Amino acid sequence: MDMSLGFEDILLKQDLDREDIKVLLSARGPQQERLLKRGLEVKLSNLDNYVHLRGLIEYENVCEKNCLYCGLRSGNAKVERYCLSDEEVLSCARLAHGQGYGSVALQSGERSDPDFVRKIAYLVREIKKIDGGSLGITLSLGEQTEETYRMWFEAGAHRYLLRIESSNEELYYKIHPRNDLHSFRKRLDCLETLKRIGYQTGTGVMVGLPYQTLDHLADDLLFFKEMDVAMVGLGPYIPHPDTPLYKLKDLIPPAEERMSLTLKMIAILRMMMPQINMVAATANQTIDPQGREKAIAAGANVIMPNLTPGEYRESYFIYPDKACVKDRPEQCQTCLDIRLAAIGHRILYNAWGDSLAFTKKAGK
Ligand code: SAM
Ligand code: SF4
Numbered sequence: 067m068d069m070s071l072g073f074e075d076i077l078l079k080q081d082l083d084r085e086d087i088k089v090l091l092s093a094r095g096p097q098q099e100r101l102l103k104r105g106l107e108v109k110l111s112n113l114d115n116y117v118h119l120r121g122l123i124e125y126e127n128v129c130e131k132n133c134l135y136c137g138l139r140s141g142n143a144k145v146e147r148y149c150l151s152d153e154e155v156l157s158c159a160r161l162a163h164g165q166g167y168g169s170v171a172l173q174s175g176e177r178s179d180p181d182f183v184r185k186i187a188y189l190v191r192e193i194k195k196i197d198g199g200s201l202g203i204t205l206s207l208g209e210q211t212e213e214t215y216r217m218w219f220e221a222g223a224h225r226y227l228l229r230i231e232s233s234n235e236e237l238y239y240k241i242h243p244r245n246d247l248h249s250f251r252k253r254l255d256c257l258e259t260l261k262r263i264g265y266q267t268g269t270g271v272m273v274g275l276p277y278q279t280l281d282h283l284a285d286d287l288l289f290f291k292e293m294d295v296a297m298v299g300l301g302p303y304i305p306h307p308d309t310p311l312y313k314l315k316d317l318i319p320p321a322e323e324r325m326s327l328t329l330k331m332i333a334i335l336r337m338m339m340p341q342i343n344m345v346a347a348t349a350n351q352t353i354d355p356q357g358r359e360k361a362i363a364a365g366a367n368v369i370m371p372n373l374t375p376g377e378y379r380e381s382y383f384i385y386p387d388k389a390c391v392k393d394r395p396e397q398c399q400t401c402l403d404i405r406l407a408a409i410g411h412r413i414l415y416n417a418w419g420d421s422l423a424f425t426k427k428a429g430k
Contacts, residue, residue: 073097077104082338087284090334091327098330105333105365112340113367115411118419119402120171120204121162124374124382125150125189129175131208131248133231134241135272137306137383138175144308148378152189158373159193159201166415169202171227171370176208183214187221194222202418204268209256212263219263225420226260227268227299227345228253232275233289234282241275241311257293266424268297268343273331274324275303276314283331291338296424297368298335301347302328304385321353329364336365341423343368352387363409368419371402 071079073093076086077100093101126149132139150158155172162170170193172186186207193201204225205218215226232238235250242248260267271286290298302324305315318324332344346366350357358369374382382388406413 073100077101077337082287082334084281084284084288087287087334088280091280091283091330093330098326102329102333102364105336106363108336108340109365109367113422116367116414116419117362117406117411118169118343118368118414118417119167120169120202120368120370120419121158121165121167121373122171122173122370123150123155123158124372124378125155125172125174125186125207126177127175127378127382128177130178131176132243133248134243134311135275135303135306135309137308137385139309141310142308145383146381148381150375150378152185152192154375155189156192156196158375159196162373163196163201167201167371168415168417168419169204169225170373171204171206172223173206173227174208178208178210178214183210183217187217190218190221190223200416202420209252212259215256215259215263215265219265223265225266225268225297227270227297228256228260229270229272229299230254230257230286230289232271232278232282233286237275237277237282240277241272257295261293261295266296266343266421268299268345269293269295270299270301270345272303273300273328274319276311276317283327287331287335287338290335295342296421297343297345298339299345299347299368300328300331300335301345301349302353304349304352304387306383306385325350325353325357325360329360332361332366333364339423341421341426343419343421343423345370348372348388349385352385359405359409362406362411369402 076089090101127138128147129138129140132141159170190203193203203223204227205223206227230253238250257269305312344366345368346358346361350361
């Protein structure tokens with residue numbers, strides 16, 4: 067960092083380095099407001115005031131993994147496990163289409179057995195049949211082999227979200243068991259594979275983890291840039307009482323601090339990667355009722371309204387007090403239109419809403 071630079075100069079810099087990012091992450095009061103406004107300005111001049119929707123279908127909560135922070139971990143015996151039927155998934159997708167969402171996101175715990183792999187390929191193909199392929203499909207189904215990723219891509223999925231959770235290997239192993247099933251190296255390889263296959267590849271981190279420092283967060287942002295990803299989803303970490311990481315909850319910043327760090331991360335990343343898609347995570351709204359709008363107003367441009375049938379939602383218990391668990395999709399849409407209009411944004415209906423950073427590079 068050039069020591070003669072003031073806060074305003076850093077806000078206008080093209081290439082932020084680690085020290086610049088740390089200065090911005092430390093901003094408080096009026097400087098923090100200025101940073102968030104800068105995130106918004108950069109977004110509006112690159113992507114206009116559109117918000118893209120992905121109807122979220124939480125396909126199943128069975129998971130082979132044992133991440134130390136997540137309520138769906140295999141070691142949590144308290145969860146009632148479910149898997150949606152084919153018809154339930156397809157009716158969610160038809161609902162998304164009917165509401166003009168343009169895209170769906172299929173998310174679940176991680177499974178890699180042949181039945182699961184074939185089932186997902188089948189569901190993707192069936193979703194693609196709705197109105198001649200008018201729905202875009204994002205998958206968020208964890209680490210898989212290259213063959214599986216290719217099968218799902220050929221079936222019609224074109225975006226994949228796999229958060230790195232933390233780009234710092236040491237911190238990664240503080241929040242995951244240190245074994246082959248939770249290999250940091252494998253996660254990196256998966257991201258590379260997804261990009262090579264041609265997916266619009268997204269990653270992200272949790273903000274406010276135990277032991278996480280501003281250096282870690284600055285490096286996470288540099289990692290996204292270095293990986294040249296098309297999408298990012300980042301949100302505050304929320305301690306779940308039935309997970310091992312919960313015992314470290316006194317080491318993490320208070321909820322408002324995790325929220326404000328998340329907003330600063332979004333604004334800085336928007337400055338660094340002006341044309342990527344960035345999700346306003348539901349976890350934001352869980353911490354702060356205005357959290358999703360605040361994320362949009364700091365530079366995010368994607369929202370994932372939950373379409374999972376009501377009776378299953380409480381079993382997809384990643385973290386406590388998840389927002390919108392009781393909302394019906396129709397309510398959700400009106401509520402979103404109003405909330406977004408109030409902050410000068412509008413939903414782009416009936417469009418896939420691909421990452422501009424990706425489509426430009428691909429020459430589309
Ligand atoms: N199993 C897939 C995976 O891990 O990529 C997708 C589902 S997983 C539930 C989706 C995301 O939830 C994870 O990437 C993680 O960042 C987030 N998550 C899990 N537990 C969380 C917690 N306690 N607080 C905030 N986010 C959490
Ligand atoms: Fe499973 Fe994903 Fe939760 Fe890890 S974060 S336990 S892989 S659902």
